Every structure is written in structure tokens, then in C-alpha cells.
Amino acid sequence: MLDEWSTSILNHDPMKLYRAKRDASHRSVTSKYNILGFISSGTYGRVYKAQSYDEEGTIHAIKKFKPDKEGDVVAYTGISQSAVREIALNREINHENIVALKEVILEDKSIYMVFEYAEHDFLQVIHHHSQTLRAPISHAVLKSLVYQLINGLLYLHSCHILHRDLKPANILITSKGVIKIGDLGLARLVYEPLQPLFAGDKVVVTIWYRAPELLMGAKHYTRAIDCWAVGCVMAELASLRPIFKGDEAKLDSKKNVPFQRDQLLKIFDVLGTPDEKDWPGVVDMPEYQSMKRLDHFANRLSDWCHSRIRATQGYDLLRQLFIYDPERRLTAKDALQHKWFQEEPKPTWNAFQSVPQHQIPPHRRITQDEAPSMMPAPQNTSHQGHGHIAGAVPFGQSHSKPGSSNSFASQSGGAAYASGGAPPSRKKARLG
Amino acid sequence: MVDRATLAQARYDDLQYVDDPECLDFLAIYFANLITKLGKKLQFRQRVIATATVFFRRFYLKNSYCETDPFTVIAACCYLAAKAEESPIHIKVIVAESRAMFSQENYNVKNFSSDNSKIAEMEFYLVDDLEGDLIVFHPYRTLLSLCRKESGTHASSSNSEEGEADEGPGVGIEDGPRYWGTGEGQLELTSAALQTAWSIINDTYRSQLCLLHPPHLIAIASIYLTFILHPPARPDAAHTLDQDHANESSPEHPTPARQPRRSSRQANHAPSHTTSPKKPQDPIAFLADLNVSLPLVASIAQEIISLYTLWDRYKEDVSPEASKLARELTNSPMSSGASPLKRTGSRSESGLASTSGGGTPSAENRDDTVDPEGNYITPAFLSSVLQRMREAKLMDMAPRPVAVNKRLERTLAAG
Ligand SMILES: Nc1ncnc2c1ncn2[C@@H]1O[C@H](COP(=O)(O)OP(=O)(O)O)[C@@H](O)[C@H]1O
Ligand SMILES: [Mg+2]
Numbered sequence: 076m077l078d079e080w081s082t083s084i085l086n087h088d089p090m091k092l093y094r095a096k097r098d099a100s101h102r103s104v105t106s107k108y109n110i111l112g113f114i115s116s117g118t119y120g121r122v123y124k125a126q127s128y129d130e131e132g133t134i135h136a137i138k139k140f141k142p143d144k145e146g147d148v149v150a151y152t153g154i155s156q157s158a159v160r161e162i163a164l165n166r167e168i169n170h171e172n173i174v175a176l177k178e179v180i181l182e183d184k185s186i187y188m189v190f191e192y193a194e195h196d197f198l199q200v201i202h203h204h205s206q207t208l209r210a211p212i213s214h215a216v217l218k219s220l221v222y223q224l225i226n227g228l229l230y231l232h233s234c235h236i237l238h239r240d241l242k243p244a245n246i247l248i249t250s251k252g253v254i255k256i257g258d259l260g261l262a263r264l265v266y267e268p269l270q271p272l273f274a275g276d277k278v279v280v281t282i283w284y285r286a287p288e289l290l291m292g293a294k295h296y297t298r299a300i301d302c303w304a305v306g307c308v309m310a311e312l313a314s315l316r317p318i319f320k321g322d323e324a325k326l327d328s329k330k331n332v333p334f335q336r337d338q339l340l341k342i343f344d345v346l347g348t349p350d351e352k353d354w355p356g357v358v359d360m361p362e363y364q365s366m367k368r369l370d371h372f373a374n375r376l377s378d379w380c381h382s383r384i385r386a387t388q389g390y391d392l393l394r395q396l397f398i399y400d401p402e403r404r405l406t407a408k409d410a411l412q413h414k415w416f417q418e419e420p421k422p423t424w425n426a427f428q429s430v431p432q433h434q435i436p437p438h439r440r441i442t443q444d445e446a447p448s449m450m451p452a453p454q455n456t457s458h459q460g461h462g463h464i465a466g467a468v469p470f471g472q473s474h475s476k477p478g479s480s481n482s483f484a485s486q487s488g489g490a491a492y493a494s495g496g497a498p499p500s501r502k503k504a505r506l507g
Numbered sequence: 508m509v510d511r512a513t514l515a516q517a518r519y520d521d522l523q524y525v526d527d528p529e530c531l532d533f534l535a536i537y538f539a540n541l542i543t544k545l546g547k548k549l550q551f552r553q554r555v556i557a558t559a560t561v562f563f564r565r566f567y568l569k570n571s572y573c574e575t576d577p578f579t580v581i582a583a584c585c586y587l588a589a590k591a592e593e594s595p596i597h598i599k600v601i602v603a604e605s606r607a608m609f610s611q612e613n614y615n616v617k618n619f620s621s622d623n624s625k626i627a628e629m630e631f632y633l634v635d636d637l638e639g640d641l642i643v644f645h646p647y648r649t650l651l652s653l654c655r656k657e658s659g660t661h662a663s664s665s666n667s668e669e670g671e672a673d674e675g676p677g678v679g680i681e682d683g684p685r686y687w688g689t690g691e692g693q694l695e696l697t698s699a700a701l702q703t704a705w706s707i708i709n710d711t712y713r714s715q716l717c718l719l720h721p722p723h724l725i726a727i728a729s730i731y732l733t734f735i736l737h738p739p740a741r742p743d744a745a746h747t748l749d750q751d752h753a754n755e756s757s758p759e760h761p762t763p764a765r766q767p768r769r770s771s772r773q774a775n776h777a778p779s780h781t782t783s784p785k786k787p788q789d790p791i792a793f794l795a796d797l798n799v800s801l802p803l804v805a806s807i808a809q810e811i812i813s814l815y816t817l818w819d820r821y822k823e824d825v826s827p828e829a830s831k832l833a834r835e836l837t838n839s840p841m842s843s844g845a846s847p848l849k850r851t852g853s854r855s856e857s858g859l860a861s862t863s864g865g866g867t868p869s870a871e872n873r874d875d876t877v878d879p880e881g882n883y884i885t886p887a888f889l890s891s892v893l894q895r896m897r898e899a900k901l902m903d904m905a906p907r908p909v910a911v912n913k914r915l916e917r918t919l920a921a922g
Contacts, residue, residue: 081905
């Protein structure tokens with residue numbers, strides 16, 4: 076006869092034995108990492124700077140996905156599509172210009188993704204040049220940044236992955252000047268999709284970087300949308316401000332995607348209004364009629380580039396990334412072969428190679444986290460704000476005391492796994 | 508991929524709680540059937556069902572049936588697979604459908620929770636046990652890149668929505684080489700043959716094959732078995748993998764009118780063919796030309812046949828297709844000839860070619876494929892086996908009045 080204990084487990088908590096076993100073998104985030112400070116809060120979660128207790132005390136960025144809440148209680152409500160994507164895709168890829176995922180820890184109803192740490196990002200570099208140095212990014216640096224960005228994108232595309240959210244904040248740079256594409260939260264595999272891309276996410280790409288076919292309501296789109304975004308990023312690096320800084324028309328109450336009039340106007344203002352000759356498919360676009368009602372513009376990209384990217388070849392690359400017709404737009408593969416990259420100054424693997432030490436952008440500023448969940452108790456203030464003194468304080472130096480940040484999270488719930496280094500080659504074989 | 512020793516190790520604990528080890532194989536069929544049914548109910552495409560099944564199998568490489576609730580795991584696998592395949596469904600839907608299905612009389616699972624968070628929690632642990640490895644490659648892709656319908660239209664570009672073999676738009680000819688090196692050219696199959704190959708692949712998920720062999724080899728084994736069921740229409744077509752393909756270069760092949768005419772691939776490999784572009788494709792030669800181990804393919808085919816033999820003794824509402832395939836394969840002339848299939852043994856003596864002519868076995872004579880005792884394994888029986896396993900396991904684990912289990916108790920309390 077079954078005892079009460081067993082009966083109750085079978086009837087009310089059939090996974091109890093399993094859970095107990097898993098939790099017992101779990102190694103918590105704080106037992107493995109010393110949380111140094113808070114970096115940024117984004118759409119899907121919060122990013123922290125952390126130092127590993129093992130190895131050589133390597134620095135990492137830990138992205139904690141927001142746990143879902145039901146009322147005030149944190150509850151299991153299902154892993155977000157974005158986290159599933161980011162975990163799944165990151166497990167499959169391995170490339171110098173893509174930020175590497177070191178491990179994923181599932182703990183306390185939250186997901187922690189541990190990435191290699193990148194000291195800078197494009198947004199910060201742009202800001203540094205426009206606000207602090209008040210000088211443009213040098214030609215050599217610009218070229219290296221764009222080259223490595225395209226190199227990473229080519230890898231993603233060859234793995235049949237669309238990034239779908241390329242923008243300066245998602246493109247990171249290590250302290251060694253190596254570009255790392257990050258944030259695969261919107262990325263997806265387009266090899267044999269079971270549903271049309273449009274069916275999954277109605278809106279992709281941050282508005283300023285969104286390709287014209289998306290703005291025109293295309294139901295089908297391709298990797299060319301990422302190449303458009305690269306063009307926008309390149310122009311922004313060159314001019315230190317977004318090239319097409321339109322106002323986004325918000326979804327209406329029925330979640331219909333509105334016509335993005337202002338964004339299109341900003342694009343037409345520089346590139347001219349597209350016609351059937353430039354883009355034969357434009358007449359079939361859902362928003363074609365709305366577009367025809369807009370004022371007419373002529374192309375003045377060459378003028379725009381004249382004062383911003385002096386090199387003719389630089390202009391030519393940008394022109395080809397901004398081809399309206401997605402089928403004729405430059406691919407990542409062809410972009411990488413572009414003449415601009417073959418002429419002097421050649422792109423370098425350390426993008427900052429030519430930059431004098433004092434002009435290198437500052438280290439990431441880290442702060443105390445307002446949300447108490449991940450950070451050590453407030454009295455531990457030594458982490459605060461040291462990062463902005465350029466190159467002065469080696470990161471993580473004074474706060475590696477083990478056990479100093481154990482206060483968040485109980486030991487229960489979840490377990491960790493290490494994906495350790497390069498994914499096994501069978502994965503690469505599976506993806507391409 | 509794992510080896511058999513790892514598989515055996517994974518079932519070690521479960522083995523302690525069953526009388527007959529075969530029960531575990533039947534459970535494997537049972538669970539896969541449940542996933543398929545639930546998937547169909549949720550209107551999943553075949554690939555999502557396959558992914559969910561692979562998740563389930565991988566999970567039970569690390570865990571035992573008796574220590575978990577496989578029904579909760581099934582629901583979570585379906586929920587997660589839908590996301591991994593970018594066709595998510597709401598958690599409420601999966602919980603409601605699972606509950607409705609599992610509580611049906613023939614499954615007899617009474618206590619499936621209606622609490623969403625139970626499935627969400629399971630999903631969380633599942634991702635962890637799967638080590639984040641959520642992108643799964645299936646044999647369907649290989650099938651579609653190797654084969655196409657003889658009509659000349661590419662299998663995947665045909666318009667029929669019902670035909671499952673039409674799954675996966677975008678498998679272009681240009682995608683084939685990514686998996687097949689330089690292999691140009693595709694094998695042309697009748698749409699019936701393509702459907703058969705597709706169904707055989709579906710069926711392989713009832714076993715552990717997806718853990719033991721890479722998907723492309725499973726696909727090739729399925730194509731191989733398809734040839735046995737749909738032999739090319741010519742007398743000497745009966746040569747098999749372990750014969751070398753000397754026949755291939757023989758110029759005496761008749762050219763049956765129905766045979767598709769493709770030669771590009773063979774032309775590149777067999778000079779004698781370049782002069783006769785109207786040569787029909789030789790399927791076995793085609794497979795032999797792929798850069799894979801044919802003995803391995805043959806042994807996988809053998810394993811698939813064993814699965815059908817086992818499956819024949821299991822009765823749910825067996826898909827007519829499956830039982831037909833089971834019958835045809837085990838009765839196939841191939842299985843008694845000088846082929847690797849001859850070890851299928853038991854039934855090949857009965858009525859040799861009776862069904863190989865393409866005739867569908869009628870419902871009445873289906874019964875003669877059942878073992879003499881007429882004992883079927885049913886879902887209800889397996890549910891009760893599982894229940895007993897879990898109860899016995901719990902009895903072993905239950906906290907005793909004595910202090911021996913204090914530690915375990917504490918662990919459990921913490922959970
Ligand atoms: N590996 C990293 N190293 C350093 N900082 C990072 C890293 N990953 C992300 N960040 C910082 O956190 C921000 C948000 O991260 P991201 O992955 O883009 O999340 P979200 O989906 O919330 O946008 C980035 O813009 C960047 O400033
Ligand atoms: Mg981001």
C-alpha cells in the first residue's frame with residue numbers, strides 16, 4: 076500500500092523527486108560569479124558585469140532575463156520567445172565577431188546568460204566622439220568597425236540567421252578592438268521556416284535602422300534588411316548621428332502596423348523617392364498607395380557623403396547598402412569584397428590600432444543596481460563609477476573578494492550548465 | 508549522438524522497476540504516440556512534433572521514467588518545441604489540451620495538473636537538461652534535398668497543404684549541397700514513394716533511433732526501405748546494398764516507360780552512362796554514390812524493421828499507414844533474400860510476396876500479423892505499468908521513521 080507521502084507526490088507534485096535532485100546539484104550564479112555592477116537595462120532584462128571565481132577571474136557580462144510576474148509574485152509563466160531564440164541560436168554559432176555565450180544558468184525562475192565581456196559598443200563610441208572628443212571617428216577606425224561588423228553579419232547569414240535588430244547599441248567592441256555583434260533576442264533562423272517570417276513578429280528592427288521594404292509593409296523579407304541596417308550604422312558612425320532619425324508611428328489599439336510616414340520621409344530626403352526603375356517590386360508593396368501621396372525627393376546621398384565620408388569608395392559602399400530593391404542591395408558577402416576595404420587605410424583587427432591611448436573610448440560605466448535582485452548589499456560601494464576614468468583602473472581589480480556578493484537569490488531552483496568554449500563541430504555542421 | 512551503452516545506462520534505474528525489459532521499448536512507442544497525438548491536436552507541423560520527441564528522448568537520457576512524470580514532460584516538450592520552431596502556442600492551450608487528452612480512458616492519467624506554472628516550471632528545467640541545445644536537425648530535410656517527386660516539380664514546392672511531404676518551403680536545390688557536398692542531382696520518387704519515405708521517418712521517432720544515428724543516415728535508411736516497398740519497375744531492381752553495384756554499369760537495363768529520366772548524377776560517375784542519357788536512375792546506385800557507409804545504412808534499416816515488428820504488437824489506434832508499412836516490410840521479399848534484411852526473421856516465411864505488389868492489406872487479414880496469443884500491448888496497460896514503476900520508486904525513496912533518510916528529506920523539503 077502506498078504511504079501518504081508517495082500518494083501526495085504522485086497526485087500533487089509529480090516532479091518533486093526530479094526537482095529535488097536537480098536543485099541539489101545546482102551551482103548558483105553567485106557561487107560562480109562575483110557581480111561587480113550593473114551595466115544596462117534593456118527590453119528583455121538587465122545586464123551586469125561580473126567576474127568569474129574560477130579560471131583567471133575572467134570578466135563577463137551576465138544578462139538576466141526579467142522573470143515574469145503574476146501580480147507581485149515571481150512565477151513560472153513560460154520562457155519568452157526572445158530568450159529561447161537567444162539561447163538556441165547562441166548555442167549553434169561560434170565566430171570571432173559574434174559575442175560568445177559562455178553558459179546559461181537557470182535559477183530562481185530567471186535565466187542568466189553569461190557572455191564574454193565587451194568593454195565598448197558602437198553607441199558609446201559614437202557618443203564619445205560627439206560629446207567628449209568633438210571630432211569624427213577617423214577613417215581607419217570607421218573602416219575597421221564596418222569591416223568587422225560585416226564580417227560577423229556574413230557569418231550569421233551563412234548560418235541562415237537574420238539578426239533583425241542591428242543598431243549601435245547591439246554592436247559591441249572588446250578592449251582589444253574586436254567587434255562583437257550581440258543581442259540575438261530578435262534573431263531567427265530562416266532556413267526552412269515553418270511560418271512566414273511576418274507571421275511571427277509584426278515589427279522587426281528599431282525604426283531608424285528599418286529597411287524600406289519593412290516600412291512599406293512587405294510580408295516577406297530577407298537578409299537584405301540586415302544589410303540596410305549596416306548602411307545606417309555606417310552612416311551613423313561617419314556622421315555621429317542617426318542618418319534617418321524618423322518618428323515612429325505607434326501601433327494602434329488593434330495592433331495594426333501603421334504606415335511609417337515620417338521614417339520613410341527621412342529616408343527619401345537623402346536617397347530620393349524610389350521609383351519602379353530603382354525597385355520594380357515597390358508597386359506591389361502594401362503601402363505603395365500611401366507612399367505615392369508623399370512629396371517627391373531627389374537622391375542627394377553623394378552630397379551627404381561628401382562632407383562625412385570623403386572617400387569615394389566609402390560613398391560607393393554606402394550607396395550599395397542603401398539600394399532600395401532588396402534583391403539588388405549589396406549582400407554581406409559582396410560588401411566584404413568591396414574596394415573600399417582594399418584601399419588604404421586597410422581595416423585592422425584591432426579597430427583602435429591607430430588611435431592614441433588617450434582617445435580610446437572610456438570603459439563601461441557600471442553602477443549599483445536600483446533593482447536589488449542581482450546586486451550585493453548597498454554598503455559595498457567600491458564598484459561604483461570607477462569605469463569612466465579611461466584606462467586608469469583595471470576592471471575588477473579591487474572587488475574580487477569571494478563571497479562578497481552572495482546576498483541575492485536563494486540556492487533553490489534551477490541548475491547550471493556550461494557550454495564551455497567553442498561549440499562542438501557537429502553543431503556547425505548542422506547549421507552550415 | 509549517443510551509443511547504446513549510454514542508452515542502457517539511462518534506462519538502468521527504470522529497469523529495476525519493470526518485470527519485462529521490453530516494457531520500456533513499448534513505453535518509448537507509447538510516449539512518442541502521445542506526443543504525436545498532442546501535436547496533431549495542437550495543429551503542429553510534423554517537424555515541431557519531431558523536435559518535441561527529440562527533446563523528450565534527450566531528457567530521458569539524463570532522467571528516468573520512474574522518477575518523473577512523463578506526461579508533464581511531454582507537455583513541456585511540446586510547449587518548448589513550438590517556440591524553438593518559431594511557431595509558439597499559448598501555455599493555456601497546451602495545458603488544456605494535454606489535460607483533456609491524457610485523461611481519456613485509454614490513457615487513464617488522472618492527475619495531470621491544470622496549473623500553467625507546472626508546465627512552465629518543467630520547461631525551465633527542460634531547457635536546462637537540454638543544455639540549451641534547442642535547434643534540431645531532422646531527416647526530413649535530407650529526404651527533401653535528396654529526393655523529389657518524379658513529376659519534375661520539386662517536392663517542397665508543390666502546392667498541396669495536406670501532403671506532409673510538402674513541409675518546409677525553401678528547401679532549394681541549392682541547399683542540398685550544404686549537406687551533400689557537391690552531390691548534384693536528386694533522386695526522383697513517385698509521390699507515393701516520397702510519402703512512404705516521409706512516413707517511415709515519422710515512425711522512426713517511436714524508437715531511440717534519433718539518439719543513436721545522425722538524421723541524414725536515418726533519412727537514407729528510410730529511402731532504402733522505400734525502394735523495397737516501391738521497387739523500381741524492372742526485373743533486376745532487386746539488388747541490395749550489400750551487393751556491389753556491378754549492375755549499375757550494365758548497359759542492358761531496360762528503360763521502363765514509367766521510369767523518370769535523370770542522368771546528370773550518374774553521368775558524372777559512370778562514363779558508360781554519358782552515352783545513354785535516357786538511362787533511368789538506379790536508386791541503389793544513387794544511394795551508393797552518397798558519401799555514407801552503406802553497411803551502417805543497412806543496419807539502421809534493420810533497426811527500423813525491428814521497430815515495426817515491435818510496434819505490431821502495440822495497439823492504440825495504430826495509424827493504418829504504420830501497420831501497413833509494418834506488414835509490407837516484414838513480409839517483403841527483401842527480408843528473405845540475400846539482403847541484410849533477412850534477419851527480420853519471424854514473419855518473412857509467411858506469404859512472401861503477397862503484399863509487395865502494392866496491394867493494401869485489407870482490414871480482415873491484418874489480424875494474421877498478430878502474435879499467436881493475440882496479446883496486444885495497450886496504452887492503458889502501459890499507463891498502469893508506468894504508475895506501478897513510479898509507485899515502487901517512491902516507496903523506495905519514501906522517508907522512513909528511521910533517520911537514514913534525513914538528508915533526502917531535507918533536500919526534498921527544500922525543493
Ligand atoms: N557582452 C557584453 N559585454 C558588455 N556589455 C554588454 C554585453 N552585452 C550587452 N551589454 C550591454 O547591455 C546592453 C543590453 O544588452 P542586449 O543584449 O542588447 O539586451 P537587450 O535585449 O535588453 O537590448 C547592450 O546595449 C550593452 O550596452
Ligand atoms: Mg539590445
